[in-house]
Amino acid sequence: MLRAKTFMTETRARNRWAWIIGLAGGVLGFLIxxxxxxxxxxxxxxxxxxxxxxxxxxxxxxxxGAAFSFFDSNLTSWTLWLRLISMGIIAVVTLLFSRFRKEMILPLQVGLGLLLAGGISNTVEQILYGDIAIYLDWRSPPLPIFNLADIAVRLGSFVTNISILYWLLSTLIRRFR
Structure with a gap:
């Protein structure tokens, strides 16, 4: 009985940082x-x-529109669906890793969590208000105006890509050693 309890505890704890960062960051970003x-x-x-x-x-x-005003208002419903599909894919990947008892490396969990946080924040705001508040205005150097969710998505993409590259390279090195 003790072994079953330990197994359940370990299963629930898998990839928790992706979920914690995604949900807490999404709520915090939306509130801001x-x-x-x-x-x-x-x-x-x-x-x-x-x-x-x-x-x-x-x-x-x-x-x-979408992040950094890349798409105009004619594509608003399209970008909303794209966001929902992207967040669904991230959630399914994280669930599959957990289901098959695979622990993602911490940087990958952080990257996926940041992607979820930015997606949740902007998607909820677009559903409730019909648009997204952008407010961070770097004038020197001049950048498009953006928000914290956009930063989370960009940073999450970078960290996720680097983590996947690291995982692929380390897997290849171990396999051919």
Missing amino acids: QVLIRKAFEEQLLSKTLPLIPGVFHLTYLKNP
């Missing part, structure tokens, strides 16, 4: 976006708030 939206829409803050004048500002805009 809602707070930014409310502060600017209720005119508690002016349209642009310079934090480091000429370098970094909080500038409130509504983005009906």
